[in-house]
Amino acid sequence: MNFLQSLRFRILASCVIFALIVIVSYSLLVLFVAQINDDELFNWHIARETSHRAEAYINEHPQGVLAANEWTFAGTDRQFVDFLYSDLALFPGPSPSFQEDMTLEDLSLTENTSDTEQGFTIFELGSQNRKIHVVRNPLKSPRNKVNFYYLVDISGFDRQSTYAGFGSISLLGISIAFTLIIAVITGLGIARRVVAPLTHFSQDVDSATIEHKPVLKGHYYPDEVGFLADRINAMLRRIERFVDREKAFARDASHELRTPVTSSRMALELALPMTEDNEKLRNLLLRASRANKDMTHLIESFMLLGKEESHKEPAELCHLHALAQSALDKNAYLLRDKPIACINRTPENIQVEQPVQLLSIVLNNLLRNAFQYTHEGSVEICADGQHVTIQDTGKGFPSDLISGARESQVPPEGMGLGLNIVRRICQLRDWQLDIQPRQSGGTRITLYFQATP
Numbered sequence: 001m002n003f004l005q006s007l008r009f010r011i012l013a014s015c016v017i018f019a020l021i022v023i024v025s026y027s028l029l030v031l032f033v034a035q036i037n038d039d040e041l042f043n044w045h046i047a048r049e050t051s052h053r054a055e056a057y058i059n060e061h062p063q064g065v066l067a068a069n070e071w072t073f074a075g076t077d078r079q080f081v082d083f084l085y086s087d088l089a090l091f092p093g094p095s096p097s098f099q100e101d102m103t104l105e106d107l108s109l110t111e112n113t114s115d116t117e118q119g120f121t122i123f124e125l126g127s128q129n130r131k132i133h134v135v136r137n138p139l140k141s142p143r144n145k146v147n148f149y150y151l152v153d154i155s156g157f158d159r160q161s162t163y164a165g166f167g168s169i170s171l172l173g174i175s176i177a178f179t180l181i182i183a184v185i186t187g188l189g190i191a192r193r194v195v196a197p198l199t200h201f202s203q204d205v206d207s208a209t210i211e212h213k214p215v216l217k218g219h220y221y222p223d224e225v226g227f228l229a230d231r232i233n234a235m236l237r238r239i240e241r242f243v244d245r246e247k248a249f250a251r252d253a254s255h256e257l258r259t260p261v262t263s264s265r266m267a268l269e270l271a272l273p274m275t276e277d278n279e280k281l282r283n284l285l286l287r288a289s290r291a292n293k294d295m296t297h298l299i300e301s302f303m304l305l306g307k308e309e310s311h312k313e314p315a316e317l318c319h320l321h322a323l324a325q326s327a328l329d330k331n332a333y334l335l336r337d338k339p340i341a342c343i344n345r346t347p348e349n350i351q352v353e354q355p356v357q358l359l360s361i362v363l364n365n366l367l368r369n370a371f372q373y374t375h376e377g378s379v380e381i382c383a384d385g386q387h388v389t390i391q392d393t394g395k396g397f398p399s400d401l402i403s404g405a406r407e408s409q410v411p412p413e414g415m416g417l418g419l420n421i422v423r424r425i426c427q428l429r430d431w432q433l434d435i436q437p438r439q440s441g442g443t444r445i446t447l448y449f450q451a452t453p
Helices: 007-058 077-088 155-207 224-275 279-306 320-330 356-372 399-407 417-429
Strands: 070-075 110-115 121-127 130-138 147-153 316-319 340-344 351-354 377-383 387-392 432-437 443-448
Touching: 007 070, 007 121, 007 130, 007 147, 007 155, 070 077, 077 130, 077 147, 130 155, 155 224, 224 279, 279 356, 316 320, 316 356, 320 340, 320 356, 320 377, 351 356, 356 377, 356 387, 356 417, 356 443, 417 432
Parallel strands: 340 377
Antiparallel strands: 070 147, 110 121, 121 130, 130 147, 316 351, 377 387, 387 443, 432 443
């Protein structure tokens, strides 16, 4: 069985796909939550710093040492913008025009804003490679009403975050690869455990034969496989009873059919010498004798095909010339007074290794058909080690019947009983039967011992 079409592969693929979905979903969720937590933690930190430094500014206390990327300012939004561009020169170019009623929310540099629980507003200002977080604290000072601004330049931190993002993606790739390896190993183990009962079940079914008592001998758990095994056991018991009935019928029918046929043949053989002076009666008895031989041939063919042993008949070395001559002699009575020449062109030294009984039935039926449907001319049989060809000068087959016989696995209606038997044996032994009309009239039938592509 192709591994890609097996149950093992489907179980393995399910485990791998499930593991991929879980690891990718979990990793993306962790990255998303980590990013949110980082932003929330940073906003909490700068809001806390703003609160402490604003309180020191109001109380006129020292604010402490500021880092190189930190600044504080007190004033209005317009004054703060001038402080950004003129004093700190954090952004290139002149200070933008800023009317008195405008706020930082209206500044084109503002990318995002958020409010804190303390009533502060956090602005994210960005331009090219520069990114600054600004916390605006509206002061309620007895001296004046201004805003206190706390600035943090996070441009370098933002680049580090980008590198960290690349590292997280690399870590995610490594995690996916490791998870895939674990999923493949786990999937193979699960598939082996799951498929093992089915493999044992398949072997058990293969070991059940018609010759012996057809029953599954394995012991199965009461699961789906055990349920299926019980159902197949029940079916095998029904098949066994059916086969026993068929064998009994074939045995009785063989006896009941052969007895009267044999009796009538013996009576005809005894009666024929007594009709030498009565031509009409002799012709009638000869006709009855031919019908008796036809019946004997059909009974023998059907009984042989009906036996299971015939399907497994071993191949043995046989002489094709002798088999062909025997078939010609056996069916010569069908020629009567027809002007037909029977030609056996099979070399006497040709030997093939085939089941003799089945090959004999095929040759007999093909020659019988040729003799019955040829009224004058010739019937010729020739062979080599690969095929046997029988050609005649009879009326031939209709073209639609020949094309139907090639395309259909079921014998088409009108083929005749003899050819139907031949087709059945060919399917049983994997032989190929090719029927072709002859240009000069008649039919050429070729039996290939090995099916041609």
